[in-house]
Amino acid sequence: MTIARATTSRRSFLGHSYSLVGVVAALVILAWTLVAILAPYVIPHSIGDIVDDDYFGPMRQGLWLGSDYLGRDMLSRVLMGARYTVGISLAAVSIACFSGVVLGMIAAVTGGWLDTCLSRFLDAMNSIPSKLFGLVVVAAVGSSIPVLILTLAVIYIPGAYRFARALAVNINTMDFITVARVRGESTVYLIGSEILPNIIRPVLADFGLRFVFIVLLLSGLSFLGLGLQPPLADWGALVRENIGGLPFAAPAVIVPSLAIASLTISVNLLIDNLPQKIRDRDA
C-alpha cells in the first residue's frame, strides 16, 4: 500500500523522483527570491511616497494592491518587504544552522567536558523566551538590520545545536567512525566527511523549518514595533501598521499576510517533498 502511495503524483527526472507539490512549492519560493533580488528595479513608486489621496484605498489601476494607512503604494511596499523578510531570515537561519550544526557535531565527536559545557550553556540560552530576548537586545543596542540578523541567529542556534548533536551522537557510535578514529583522522575530517553526509537530509529539513520559524518571529518582532524601523518595512511590519484597515477589508492588511503564509507554507511543503534519489539495486 505504501508503494502505491509513493508512485502516485511523483515524476522521475535525472534519476530523482519529484512530487508535484514539491515542484509548485519550489516555484513559489523561487518567485519570492527573484522578487527580493529585483524589487528595487521593478517597484512603481518609492516606498516612502504618498501617492493616494485616500488611505486604505482599494485595488485599482495604477495601485494594483491598493494603498496603505498613509496612502502609500502597497505593491511597492510588499515587493520591497520581500527583500527584508527573505533576506534577513535567510541570513539569520544560515548563521544559526551553520554554527549550531558544526558545534553539535563537534560536541558529539569530542564528548567529555566540551560536550557538557556547550550543551549546558546552550540549554540555558534555550530557556530564554525568544521574543523577550529580542526585546531586550533591541532595547539595549537599538534596531538595525545586522542586529536583527544576529539576534535571530542567536535565538535559533541552541535548537539547531541540539538537533544536530542528537543525530551525530547516533552516527558517532557506528563502527565506521571507530575505523576512521583508529586510522588517526582529525575531528574536522570526522565531522565533515563521515558524519555530515549521514545527517545532511534531516539537517536540511531542519534548516527549512527554522527558516519558517525565523520568518514568523521576525514578523512578530516587527508587529511589536521591534523589527525594521519606518519607512522600511518587512511583511510583519506591514501587517501591523495596516491593522487598522481590517474593518474595511483593506487589501493593505490582507496582502502581506498572504505573502507570509505563501512563503512559509511553501518552504514547509518543499522540505516535506524533497526530490528522492531512486535507488534500484539491479538497475
Place this chain on the structure above:
Amino acid sequence: MSNLVEVRNLRIEAKTDSGRLVEIIKGVSLDIADGEIVALIGESGSGKTTVALSLMGYARPGCRITGGEINVSGRNMAALSEKERARLRGTDIAYVPQSAAASFNPSSTVMEQVIEVTRIHKLMPPERARQRAVELFRALSLPDPEGIGARYPHQVSGGQLQRLSAAMALIGDPKLVIFDEPTTALDVTTQIDVLKAFKSVMRAGGVAGVYVSHDLAVVAQIADRIVVLKGGEVQETGTTAAILSAAQHPYTRELLAAFEPKPRQAHADADAGTKQLLRIDNVTAGYGAVRADGLPLIRAVDSVSLVVEKGRNLGVIGESGCGKSTLARVIAGIHPAAAGDIVFDGKELQRAARKRSQDQLREMQIVFQYADTALNPAKPVEDIISRPLAFYHRLDRQARSKRVDELLDMVRLPRTLRYRHPSELSGGQKQRVNFARALAAAPKLIICDEITSALDTVVASAVIELLKELQRELGLSYIFISHDLSVVEAICDEIMVMYNGERVEQITPDKVTAPTHPYSKLLFSSVPKLDPTWLDGLVRDPELVSQYGHR
C-alpha cells in the same frame, strides 16, 4: 487432503523504488505432513524467510503474493481475508523469530507475553494458561519453570529467551510452527540446549514445523526433510539423510563443501615464522570505575598474553562475553588497556590509538564484524577504499583510482562496484569492501573481529579462502577472532581459547580433537556435525555443563 501444508506454485513479487516488479519467489511448491519438520535452507536472499512467512499468509511490506496456493490444514492462506488470517495466526500457525531479544516487550513480564496469545484468541482462562505455560517451560527444560515467568526479558539469557519465544508459539496448540533461524544468534554451547529443547517438545506434541536456517549442520539435527532454495526456486528436496549423503544439485553440494573448509596446508616457508610481529604481555582491560590498584571494576580481559609471529595467524575463540572482542579493541588501541605491554614489530606501542604514530596505526588494521555499520552508508565504495590511500600514502587522484581497481581485483569484486553505495551490496560484498579498505593501508597485521559471523556458510568459506590467498601474496598476519571453531581451524596456525576474560588454553589446529582444558572440551564438543544422529547421541559431562554452560 493428506498433508498439513501444501504449497503449490507460489509466486511472490516485490516492487522496487522505480516501480519495477521483481519476482522474488518463482513458483515454489512444497508439502509438510502432520508432525513433520521441514527445513528451508539457502543463502541469504534465497527467499527462505519469504516462503516461511507466506505460510501465515504474510508478505513483507512491498511484497505481494501474486499466484499459487498456500493450503494450510485445508485453507488457502493466500485467499483468506486479513481478519481470517489473524484468527489462524497463533492458534493454527505460530512463529518463532530469529532475534528473541528484539521480539519481547522489555516493559512487561515474560509470563504476560507468553500467555498473550490465549488472551487475544480467548482460548482458555488466564489461570489455565499460566499452568500450561509452566508445563511448556518445564518441557523446554528452562531453569525454575515456576518462577521464570515473573521475570522481565532482560533478566533471562539469550538462549532462555529463545526457548521462551518457542513457549509463546506453542501455547496456542498450533499445528505448524515456523522457526526463523532461531539459533543463529546463539553460542554453540547454548545452541545445543535450545535445539534439544525444540526437538523434544516438537516430537512430544506431534507439531509440524518449518525450520529456516542457513546452517546445514543445525538443520541436520532437527529436520526430517530438507528443501534447498536458491534465487526463489526449489533446487532440491529430500530426506535429511539423503541430502547429506547424496546431494544431487550443484548448489547443495557447494553448501556441503562449504561446511567443511579445506584444512590449512602446512606453512611453506619455514623461516618466515621465526620473527615476532606482535607480543602482548599480561594485558588487562575492562569497564566501569577505576579502583585503587588502577584496574577497572569489571575486567573483560584479565592478564592475557599472546604472541603473533610474522606471516602466521592466531585464532581467538570463545563464547560471547568472553572478552575476545575487547581483546581486539585493546590491541587496536580503541579501548586502551589498564595494564600490560603491547609490543608491535619490535617497538613498544602506546595503549591508546590516538597516541600512536601514523605508521603504527597503518601497520595494524582492524576489520569489524558488521560490514553494515563499518562502512559509511553515505559514501560510494570508491571513496571508502581510497580514503586510507589518500590519508596514509598521500596518493593523488589518478594513482588512487588505479589502486582502488587493484584492491577490488584483489578481493574479487567487479571494478564497476566502485560507484555503488554500501546499501546496494550483498553481505559478502560488503565484507570484502570492508577488507579491501584494511588492505589499502598496506598493513602487516589485520585483526579480524568475527568477520564471517554475519555471513552464510558458502559466502563465509569464500571469504576465508580469499584471506588465505591474500596472505600468501602479501605476507600478512591475522588475528582471527570468532566463536566458530571450523572457521578458526581453517585459517589459523595457533588457536587461543578464551573464557571469562582469561586465556584458558592455546593449541594448534591438529590438536583440536584432544583439548586438555575442560572448557575447551565442552566448546569443541558442542560444534554441530553434519550427522543427523549427532545431537541425540551427544553425551556431555553434566559437571562441565553446569560449570561453564549458560543455561
